[in-house]
Amino acid sequence: MRLLPLGPGLPAVSVVGYGGMHLSIQDRPPEAQGIRVIHAGLDAGVTLIDTANAYCLDAADTGHNERLIARALREWRGARERVVVATKGGIVRTGGRWDRDGRPESLKAACDASLRALGVEQIALYQLHAPDPSVPFLESVGALAELRRAGKIRWLGLSNVSVDQIRQAQGVAPIATVQNRLNPFFREAIQDGVVRYCGEQGIGFLAYSPTGGGRLTRKLPTDPVLSTIARRTGLGAHQLCLAWVLAQGPTVFVIPSARKVEHLLDSTGAADLTLTPADLAAITGAQFDRS
Ligand SMILES: NC(=O)c1ccc[n+]([C@@H]2O[C@H](COP(=O)([O-])OP(=O)(O)OC[C@H]3O[C@@H](n4cnc5c(N)ncnc54)[C@H](OP(=O)(O)O)[C@@H]3O)[C@@H](O)[C@H]2O)c1
Numbered sequence: 199m200r201l202l203p204l205g206p207g208l209p210a211v212s213v214v215g216y217g218g219m220h221l222s223i224q225d226r227p228p229e230a231q232g233i234r235v236i237h238a239g240l241d242a243g244v245t246l247i248d249t250a251n252a253y254c255l256d257a258a259d260t261g262h263n264e265r266l267i268a269r270a271l272r273e274w275r276g277a278r279e280r281v282v283v284a285t286k287g288g289i290v291r292t293g294g295r296w297d298r299d300g301r302p303e304s305l306k307a308a309c310d311a312s313l314r315a316l317g318v319e320q321i322a323l324y325q326l327h328a329p330d331p332s333v334p335f336l337e338s339v340g341a342l343a344e345l346r347r348a349g350k351i352r353w354l355g356l357s358n359v360s361v362d363q364i365r366q367a368q369g370v371a372p373i374a375t376v377q378n379r380l381n382p383f384f385r386e387a388i389q390d391g392v393v394r395y396c397g398e399q400g401i402g403f404l405a406y407s408p409t410g411g412g413r414l415t416r417k418l419p420t421d422p423v424l425s426t427i428a429r430r431t432g433l434g435a436h437q438l439c440l441a442w443v444l445a446q447g448p449t450v451f452v453i454p455s456a457r458k459v460e461h462l463l464d465s466t467g468a469a470d471l472t473l474t475p476a477d478l479a480a481i482t483g484a485q486f487d488r489s
Pocket of ligand 1: 216218219248358378406409415460461462465
């Protein structure tokens with residue numbers, strides 16, 4: 199599995215990570231199946247797992263995904279110390295909604311809860327899930343910087359941010375990673391310069407929803423351009439999609455989610471694919487149907 203440094207001066211992890219979200223939100227599978235999926239990914243060389251305290255059903259279930267990942271790691275026989283678990287704070291699931299809460303005191307309490315859920319003394323990578331429009335952005339980032347100084351988090355990441363916000367945050371603390379959406383249907387992260395800026399700074403860009411996220415994911419096999427390349431190369435449409443995302447910058451990772459072992463194993467196969475310049479250009483030039 200191809201590896202890349204997670205951020206400036208950070209250890210290298212697998213370019214195909216695993217996003218645990220679908221093991222813990224609506225339509226989640228039984229926990230035993232979730233553990234099998236995580237173990238299959240780890241066995242295939244995945245060393246980056248993305249989670250969040252908010253990957254759960256509602257407020258009472260907060261931390262479900264973190265607890266599941268912690269259990270999977272405890273029960274796995276491989277080299278756990280090589281695996282980076284990245285979690286997030288800043289979103290709350292009151293009533294099952296996805297509400298932002300970036301108040302410093304909320305982030306500090308969320309981080310303490312995540313430490314307990316993950317069963318660790320220090321969180322490797324702690325990400326601000328999303329800026330909260332009702333809280334000055336740098337106050338939220340400042341809370342994460344304090345958590346880092348207190349030794350509760352090792353590296354700091356941002357999610358759902360612009361280049362301007364990344365620059366502002368870098369004035370407060372070193373930024374290891376940025377997690378924004380990127381897939382062939384939604385390319386704002388390229389258009390707004392975030393992928394390029396991360397590449398220039400050595401910041402790991404974690405592409406979320408890299409196959410489109412659920413409904414759009416299922417459209418990939420019938421996309422005219424992807425299916426033509428798939429027929430010619432014998433590769434799957436999801437692998438081609440992930441390889442295209444990975445090719446968008448020198449620091450790009452993908453964190454596909456999966457409830458099925460075969461889906462995750464298919465995705466890990468994308469790590470070592472190199473698309474020809476012609477195939478890359480064909481996917482870049484294609485209009486993907488979001489309807
Ligand atoms: N920071 C944020 O605001 C944010 C927002 C959204 C997501 N995320 C992160 O990004 C991760 C992925 O996002 P996502 O779930 O929205 O998008 P995604 O990974 O593009 O889509 C996940 C869905 O695609 C299916 N799938 C994945 N790989 C496949 C393959 N090779 N073949 C066939 N089907 C495949 C899975 O199906 P099955 O479930 O049936 O296996 C799963 O339901 C999340 O787990 C989370 O960690 C972050």
